[in-house]
Amino acid sequence: MYNQTEVIKDTTELGPEGELVINMGPQHPATHGVLHLVVTLNGETIKKIEPHLGYIHRSIEKMCESLTYRQFIYVTSRMDYLSSHINNTACALLVEKGMQIEVPERAQYIRVILNELTRIASHELWLGAMAMDLGAFTPFFYAFREREMITDIMEDTCGARLTMNYIVPGGVMYDIHPEFQTKVKAFIKQFKEKVTEYEDLVTNNIIFQSRTKGVGVLSREDAISFGCTGPVARASGVSCDIRKIAPYDVYNKVEFDEVIETAGDSFARYMVRIKEMNQSIRIIEQLIDSIPEGEFVGKTKNVLKLPKGEFYQRVETARGEFGVYIVSEGGTTPHRIKFRSPGFSNLSALSHMAEGSKIGDLMATMGTLDLVIPDIDR
Amino acid sequence: MFSLEGITTATQDWLLIKFNPTIALAIECVIVILLSITLFAFLGLVLVLMERKVAARIQIRLGPNRVGPGGIFQTAADTLKLIMKEGLIPDNADKFLFNLAPFVVMMVAMLLLAPIAFAKNFQIWDINIGVLYISAISSLSVIGILMAGWASNNKYSLLGAMRSGAQIVSYELSAGFAVLTIVVLTGSLQISEIVAAQENGWWLFKGHIPVIIAFVLYIIAVTAETNRAPFDLAEAESELTAGFHTEYSGMKFALFFLAEYINIFIVCAIGATLFLGGWMPLHIGHWESFNHIMDYIPSSIWFMGKTFFLIFLIMWFRWTFPRLRVDQLLNLEWKYLLPISLFNLLLVTVIAIMGWHF
C-alpha cells in the first residue's frame, strides 16, 4: 500500500505534538473485513482518520463489462453480500426497465418478501456484530439464531444461504418452495417473541446507552452533503427511503413507515435499524398470504440486448441507496457499468463523525455505520 | 469428619519428630510451594474450562466438548499447545522487561495466596495484617501490566497498559473502602479473626445495609481490578485487538492468561472470606438440627462453594454486558463508586462506634 519509507515513519516515530499514529486494520477485530484506517491519536482522543481501501477490490465494474446482462447479476451478490437479493433485484429491475420486460405479479411479490427477509437478516447480523464491537458477545448468538431461520428459508427457496442469485431479468429463477409461507410465518412469530430480548440485553442497557448516545453525531446537513443514505441518513432526519421515493416492484402496494430519527448519533442509527426490522416484518405480513398465482418469470428473449442509452436504477438495500448505472451501446454486454454503493459514501463521513472522540467511540460509530467492506471496495 | 486441619497437624507433628525444627520448616515450605503451584495449575485449567462452559451455556452453545468426556481435558490440551508454541519477541522490544512482565504478574498472584484461609485452620500464613497485605500486594499487578505494555513496542499494548494503569489505580480505592467496611465491623485485619467473627452469621446476611452496599461495590471494583468485562478495557478485544498482551505468544501469553484467572479466584476468595464467612458453614438462628447438618459439610467445600459462586457471578457479568468507554469507566469510579463507598464507610463507622451492630 505504501512505499517502504512511509511505513517505517508511520509505525515508529511520534508525530508532531505527541501524536500517535496507529494502523487500525486491515486485520482488526472491529473493522469487519479488510478496512484499513490510519488513525491519528492524541492520547485516547482521535484527531484524524484516514481510510485506505482496496484490500478486497475486485474491479467488479470492469468484470461486468465482459459479462452479459444475464450473467452480471450474480457478481453483484459479491458486493454487499448481506443484501445480495436486493443488489440482484436492482440489476434485474434495470434490465427490465431497459428492455421493457413485463414482470409477473407473483415474481414481484416474491421479490419484495425476499428483499425484506434479506433486510432483516442483514440487520440481525449487524446487531450482533455491533454489540460485539461494544464488548457484548452474547447478543451476537441470539441475533444469529433468528438470522439462521431466514437463511434456512433462503436455502429452501433459493438453494443458497448468502449469495443467492435467485433473481433473473423478468422474474425469479424458480418458484418458491411449497413450505415457504409456513416457514416465513413461523419466523415472524419467533421474531416477535425474541425481539424483546434485544431490548433487555442491548437497547435498554445503561452501558450500551451511554456508549452510543451522543456519540458519532452526524447533522442533517452533513448527512446530505456526505451523500449518506439508508439508516445512517435517516437517523439524522433525512428522508431518503427509495422504497418510498421511487417505489419498485410492489412497494407502492404495501403500507409501511419510513423510520426517521433526528438525533443523528449512534443510538439513533441503532434505533432506526431496530424499528426498520419491525417495518420489514409488517411488509412481509401484508404480502405473505396474498402472493398471487401465476407465472414466476416473464417472457424474455434468449439473448438480452439493452438498447443504446443510459439507465439508472436505485433500490434501498439494508445499508442505503444502491444504484446501478449502465451505459449501453446496444450490445449484449454493457459499455460501462457503475455501482453506486451505499457503504462508500457512508464511510466518507466516518472521519468527520469520529474526530475528537475516543477510540471506544470510533467502534460505536463504525459499528452503527454498518460497513460491509466488499461493498465499499467493489 | 474429614478435615484438612487434621492432615496438616499430622504432617507437622511427624516432621517435628523426624527432623529438627529448622529442617522441618524448610520441608514444610517446599510442600507449601509445591501445593500452591499445583493449585495454580489446577485452578487455571478448571477456571478456563468453567468460563468457556458458562459462556457457552449463556450463548446457547455447547462449548468445548471434544477432548475428553464433556470436553474436560480441553484446557489441558490448550496448555499443551501453548507450551509447544514459540515465544516470539518483537523487534525493538525491551527483551528483559518483555520476558519479566508475565512473571511479575504471576508472582503477584502467587503472593496473594498466602493469607487466604482455604478451610478451618488451613492457611499458609495467618498474618495479623492480612487484609492490608492483600490490598497492598494486589495493586502490584499493575506494574507487570505496564511493563508488558511498554516493553512490547506496540502502540496497542501501550494504550492498553495505560488504560489498565488508570483503571486499577482508581478501582483500588473502592475495593479498599469496601474491605475497610468489614474491618471496621470486625475490628481486626487478620483473616482468621474476620472469619471467626462470622460464626453466628455471615456479614452479608446479618442485615447490615452498609455491608450489602459494600459487597456490591466490592464486586464491581474487583471486576474492574481484574480487567474483566465490562471493564476489560486493557484488553478491549474490538478496540485494541488484545491490549497489553498483543505481542505475547506461547507460554508467556499463557502466564498472563493464568494470572488473570488466578486473580479472579483470589479476589473472589477474599470476597467470600469477608462477606460470606469464608469457610464458615451456613447457620440459621436457632435451628440446631439444620446447623448441625451444615457443620457436617467440610469447611473446605464451603469455602470453595462460596468462591466459585462469586466467580460465576463475575463470569455472568462478562457475558452479559457491553464494555464501558475509558472516560465512563473513570466517571463510574470517581463520580459514583467512590462517593458511595466513602459515605458507606462513614455510615458503618458510626454504626461500629455506637455499637449498633451485632
Place this chain on the structure above:
Amino acid sequence: MFLKDYILDVYNGVSSLLKGMRKTGYYFTHPKEIITEQYPDNRATLKLADRFKGEVIMPHDDNNEHACTGCTACEIACPNGTIKVVTKSEVNAEGKKKKAVDALVYRLELCTMCNLCVIACPSDAIKMAPNFEHSVFDRTKLTKILNQPGSKIREGIE
C-alpha cells in the same frame, strides 16, 4: 433535586443491568435452548434443502445414459468459464452424423453456484446437487468430467 436524580440514575442503571442478567441467566438455566448442531456427528441425519446448490452433476439412468446433447448452452451461459464442453461427431443408428458430447468438463473450483447453466440447459441434462463436502487435498481433483465413461445420450432427446 440533585440527590434524587443521582439516586434515580443509579437505580435505573442497576435495574437495566439486572434485566439483562435475568435474560442471560434464563438461557444459562435452560439448556434446552441450545441450538448447536454437532456437524460431523449428525451427518447421518443431516438433511440439506433439496434445492441446495452444491455442485453441478449430470444424472445418469440405469442404462448409463444421460440427456446431454452437447449443445454448449451451459458453456455460453456460464459467467466464469467453469464448464467446457468437448464435442465429438457420432454416427447414430440411422447412419447420420450427429454432434454429441465427448466430455463435459466442470471445474468446481471456479464455480459460483449461480445456477445459470442449469436454467440454460434445453434438455435438463445437468442439475444442482446438494453436496457440500468438496474439500480435497489436490486441486486437480476439483476438475471433473460430468458424463460417466461409456455413457451415451438417451433415446429421443434432441
Place this chain on the structure above:
Amino acid sequence: MTNEEIKEYISSHAPSAIYDETGEWLNITIEATEWKKLAATIKEEPFQMDFLFCLTCIDWKTHLTMVYHLTSTILRHQLVIKANLNIDLPEINTVSNVWRTAEFHEREVFEMFGIQFLNHPDLRKLILEDDFKGYPLRKDFEDPINMIKL
C-alpha cells in the same frame, strides 16, 4: 420544477449546455470549464440539488465523460450533468467543496480514469497502491499478469 424551467435557468448560467430528454431524467452536457460555477449555483435556490448520489466517468475511447447524478432531498427532482473531457489531458474542477461526498468519489475516479480534479483537497489514490501504473477502468487498460483470459 419542469424540465423547461430547468433548461431556461441552466442556459442563463451555462450558455453552451446541450439537453437530452430521451432518458429517465434530464441530461445536460456542459463545458468542463463552466462546471465550477454551475455546481455552486444549482445547489442553492431554486434547484436545491443538495444530494450528489452518483459520480462517475465513462471512457468513450475518443473522450471521457464525467457524469454527475444529482437529486434534491427537498424538491425530489433528479438531474444528470455531463461534461466531456479531453482524453489526453482530462481536467475538471472538483465539486468536493459543494458536495463533500464527491471527495471520495473523485479520488476513485482519479485513480480509475486518471482525471485530474483541480482544487481537490486531497487527490491521492484511495483504492490502488501508490505506485500503480495505468488507469484500470479505461478501455485501453491491459494487465498482462492479473487479467484472466477465458
